[in-house]
Amino acid sequence: MRLTDFWNRMRRHFGEAYAESWAKDYVIAGLGGRTVEQALAEGVAAKQIWQAVCQEVDVDSRLR
Template sequence: MRLREFWQLVDEVFGPGYGRALAREQVLDALGDRTSVEALEAGLPPRDVWHALCDALDVPDDRRWGADVRRQAPPPSR
């Protein structure tokens, strides 16, 4: 997943206003007590950040990839 795709999914799944606020303000344990924006700035892969955000907010698998069913990605490596 590219950074551009991460932001497209944030906008599509959560809505542009709410999604961007979540990415800036929601601190996630899975990201080392960082926000999504901080984790991305620290160099974490966008795919891992996306999964952490979705896990924290209990986004079901069928909603994680927005409307494009071809936009599937494997779960993050752990």
Template sequence: MRRSEFQRAVRDEFGGRASTVVTDLVLSSVGGRTASEAIDAGVDPRQVWLALCEELDVPADRRYGVGRLEPRRN
């Protein structure tokens, strides 16, 4: 997962509170950091996304493959 895909996934899942979730919620599974701090420290965005999902009880069917753009059509 790229950082841009992470950002898209967070925005799509959490809407207007996406910014707060990324900057304020401390995640123990990524070293007691916020999502933003963890990514800045080099933690894989996919790991951070899954940590957010676990912490905020995002259903499993909305955790995988999110954040990707649909393929372009010719």
């Protein structure tokens, strides 16, 4: 998954204004207790992060 696709899905699910805030502040156990931003900075694949987001919150099946 490309990073642009990842962010498009984040914005579609959380909304334009909230997606980046959520990615910065919300700690996900499935990412080893990291936020989305931390996981991206540490080189975790966007697809793996998106899967962790989908497990954490109820993402519409069309976006999965």
